[in-house]
Amino acid sequence: MRTHTCGQLRLENVGQRVTICGWVDTSRDHGQTIFLDIRDRYGKTQVVVNPDSGSAALEIAKSFRGEDVVLISGRVDRRLEGKDNTKLDTGAVEVVAEEVRLLNRSLTPPFFPNQEELPGEDLRLKYRYIDLRRTAMQNTLLLRSQIIKKMRDYFADHQFIDVETPILGRSTPEGARDYLVPSRVHWGKFFALPQSPQLYKQILMVAGYDRYVQVARCFRDEDLRADRQPEFSQLDVEMSFVDADDVIGLIDGLMVKLAKEILGIDLKTPLPRMTYDEAMRRFGSDAPDLRYGMEIVDCSDLARQTEFRVFRGAVDSGGFVRGLKIDRRAEEFSRKRIDELTEFVKHDFAAKGLAWFRCEPDGSLWSPISKNVEPTVLEGFKQRFQTSPGDLILLLADAWEVTCKGLNGLRRKLAAELKLYDPAQMHFSWVVEFPMFDHDPEENRWVATHHPFTAPRPQDLSKLKETPDACRAQAYDLVINGYEAGGGTIRIHDSGTQQCVFDLLGITPEMAVNRFGFLLDALRYGAPPHGGIALGIDRVVMLFGGLDNIRDCIAFPKTQRAMDLMTEAPGDVELKQLRELHIQVETPPVKSK
RNA sequence: GGGGCCGUAGCUCAAUUGGUUAGAGCACCGGACUGUCGAUCCGGAGGUUGCGGGUUCGAGCCCCGUCGGCCUCGCCA
Numbered sequence: 157m158r159t160h161t162c163g164q165l166r167l168e169n170v171g172q173r174v175t176i177c178g179w180v181d182t183s184r185d186h187g188q189t190i191f192l193d194i195r196d197r198y199g200k201t202q203v204v205v206n207p208d209s210g211s212a213a214l215e216i217a218k219s220f221r222g223e224d225v226v227l228i229s230g231r232v233d234r235r236l237e238g239k240d241n242t243k244l245d246t247g248a249v250e251v252v253a254e255e256v257r258l259l260n261r262s263l264t265p266p267f268f269p270n271q272e273e274l275p276g277e278d279l280r281l282k283y284r285y286i287d288l289r290r291t292a293m294q295n296t297l298l299l300r301s302q303i304i305k306k307m308r309d310y311f312a313d314h315q316f317i318d319v320e321t322p323i324l325g326r327s328t329p330e331g332a333r334d335y336l337v338p339s340r341v342h343w344g345k346f347f348a349l350p351q352s353p354q355l356y357k358q359i360l361m362v363a364g365y366d367r368y369v370q371v372a373r374c375f376r377d378e379d380l381r382a383d384r385q386p387e388f389s390q391l392d393v394e395m396s397f398v399d400a401d402d403v404i405g406l407i408d409g410l411m412v413k414l415a416k417e418i419l420g421i422d423l424k425t426p427l428p429r430m431t432y433d434e435a436m437r438r439f440g441s442d443a444p445d446l447r448y449g450m451e452i453v454d455c456s457d458l459a460r461q462t463e464f465r466v467f468r469g470a471v472d473s474g475g476f477v478r479g480l481k482i483d484r485r486a487e488e489f490s491r492k493r494i495d496e497l498t499e500f501v502k503h504d505f506a507a508k509g510l511a512w513f514r515c516e517p518d519g520s521l522w523s524p525i526s527k528n529v530e531p532t533v534l535e536g537f538k539q540r541f542q543t544s545p546g547d548l549i550l551l552l553a554d555a556w557e558v559t560c561k562g563l564n565g566l567r568r569k570l571a572a573e574l575k576l577y578d579p580a581q582m583h584f585s586w587v588v589e590f591p592m593f594d595h596d597p598e599e600n601r602w603v604a605t606h607h608p609f610t611a612p613r614p615q616d617l618s619k620l621k622e623t624p625d626a627c628r629a630q631a632y633d634l635v636i637n638g639y640e641a642g643g644g645t646i647r648i649h650d651s652g653t654q655q656c657v658f659d660l661l662g663i664t665p666e667m668a669v670n671r672f673g674f675l676l677d678a679l680r681y682g683a684p685p686h687g688g689i690a691l692g693i694d695r696v697v698m699l700f701g702g703l704d705n706i707r708d709c710i711a712f713p714k715t716q717r718a719m720d721l722m723t724e725a726p727g728d729v730e731l732k733q734l735r736e737l738h739i740q741v742e743t744p745p746v747k748s749k
Numbered sequence: 750g751g752g753g754c755c756g757u758a759g760c761u762c763a764a765u766u767g768g769u770u771a772g773a774g775c776a777c778c779g780g781a782c783u784g785u786c787g788a789u790c791c792g793g794a795g796g797u798u799g800c801g802g803g804u805u806c807g808a809g810c811c812c813c814g815u816c817g818g819c820c821u822c823g824c825c826a
Binding site for chain 1: 750751752753755756759760761762775776777781782783784785786787788789817818819820821822823824825826
């Protein structure tokens, strides 16, 4: 139908007879001359319809409205002297219409792809096909496509084999809530959609496919966030005969390639690494944003020297007193703003409160509580924080976890508000040596930090039974700008260690056989040492695209309540379908007032 | 499950903080116009203020509930 796209024509095409197709972006009707901007995903081209085009063409063009689909044939002409549009790549030329055809009329859309203010997100999602016409969305999906292609190229270049794994799998109680699919054939039984292809890729290692890669769709039925969707894509990787350094090194190479070819940035390798313990100590997070400083400072030892109950009480009960310093901007923090920060840490992180000190022009520390704190301790704070006049210190006195979460929350919030970093800047790093286990206080048991197949560091094997909390895993997370962009582990490849870990997690041999017997069996039939990683493709695209939510890098995302506003999924099904699946739906309980 | 913000014309927003007939820009409809590129000019139509209840002489505004969107804690690798 068309000879050129709407982004293609240049001065060198002047004189050619061309046909372009696309959507009417705008029309400017001057009576005997009509200018049309025709748009497709490649760009926009101006069309001129005038009396030379014929009165019929003029008549048709006059009827065009935004988003009508049209075909224009005509001659490419250099624009009149001084009439170039420098905003368009095609701005030096225009198509003088000889034939003007309406291919399909559009209803007046609820919004226009070229409108300056973005409509509400619910409208954008309901009319996603219109939203996807916006250049920003098209650029993002193009970026996504390029990133995935480069990932595939990279792994193909490194002798990886792409293997597809099942979508209909088996539910495993570990980890996130599963999306379930009922079986028609097997009464009362269910498939589960994969949270990740974890077990399959390990089986592939046993099978000798020593370098596996897949762009895998994964599903987790948990609550959504700006950076979390119930279905998402992972670049899933597994390798045999490797240690953590091998996997990290491979991904370093991928990041170098992506940063160079997508962003034009030269990354130095190896990418910086930090242990989990150091990350929690310095930033209170296992995915610290390293684009700015404002590190956590520990004052627990100073707190032990004061009679002030808030500080002393915290350390006496096994807690910590830790804080952040905001450089030279105390005047921006009114009492009201500090109260808001206090509310923030109390409400969001269950902190007991927020103590603060302002460094005065004479260098002394002032605070509503400063009279309660001994001068020597105040002096200690000054030394510890290296305060200068105008600095503001924020302190939490709480359990370790609360200080971590609260200070991490404060650090991120303040860095954004105070613009402590350039949003275009990118920072890549690794966090390594995660703990093997977290303690679940509610059920008083150990749970796997990563998953139950994660191998401990060899030097920590002996700690496995006596001090599980001191045992560190061969685990590594890729962190970009404070987001976990991916994570992986070296796996346990011998059934003895695996049994030991199951014991700790309270998984009895019977349960283990029942849940992952096939993996345990496989590990007994010549399993090579192996490990891998999975990168969150949506998040990588989000970060490389400088976007602040994951929905904008997915063509058809779900809302926060996990609905698709365009298709209105999930939806009702016929009673007949339910009967075939042997499923009865409970009547929802009536909400009591 | 908890907390917060938002919901007014097709879209983006306003409405002097409870006051009489709810406005603007864009879009839409009709008309004019041969060089625009956010075209311009003239005219027109368009509203259950998300929905339900309450307070009040009077509610877009206050209260309660509910629906929807977003952010967040819990949850989630």
